[in-house]
């Protein structure tokens with residue numbers, strides 16, 4: 001009998017240790033291409049502006065293996081539906097195959113319901129303007145007390161400018177230029193800025209080696225938030 005209990009204890013220990021393995025105490029954000037990001041806390045798998053149409057509008061292509069590596073029960077969140085951010089066909093197929101759901105400005109109310117469904121996760125939504133797009137949103141995701149801002153394609157810096165204490169802000173370079181032209185200071189909005197949506201022909205450099213700025217010009221790059 002004693003041996004049996006010991007065995008059960010061992011099994012319980014195994015269960016606990018596998019639980020602690022899956023909870024990593026960090027958020028990993030992998031840059032896929034354009035504004036495409038994969039975010040995970042070890043439990044939930046969130047994809048932002050991915051899958052999109054590879055190479056659309058002369059922006060980044062991605063390897064087809066990216067589609068095969070999408071994790072089970074994925075949550076897809078889109079800022080808008082331009083093809084360099086969104087592919088209806090690809091996301092519908094993946095959502096069906098992997099038991100996922102996708103959210104965009106067209107079902108914002110459904111997206112807000114994630115706040116009740118996902119543990120340690122809240123999302124705030126900001127209607128922002130983007131040329132040639134009738135419906136565009138930026139998002140502030142608070143996950144395990146870390147604040148991640150997803151700007152998308154908007155050309156207007158006013159929205160992020162009024163925010164504070166962001167840990168990582170994902171913005172395109174034209175948002176920085178807009179802020180500069182309008183005399184808007186973004187320095188206090190976020191601890192770190194990741195510049196995404198860099199086109200293959202763009203020559204963007206971080207001349208002053210600003211430690212708060214990270215250029216996402218290498219696909220597959222991973223940002224870890226402890």
Ligand SMILES: [Zn+2]
Nearest residue numbers: 082084085153
């Ligand atoms: Zn775009």
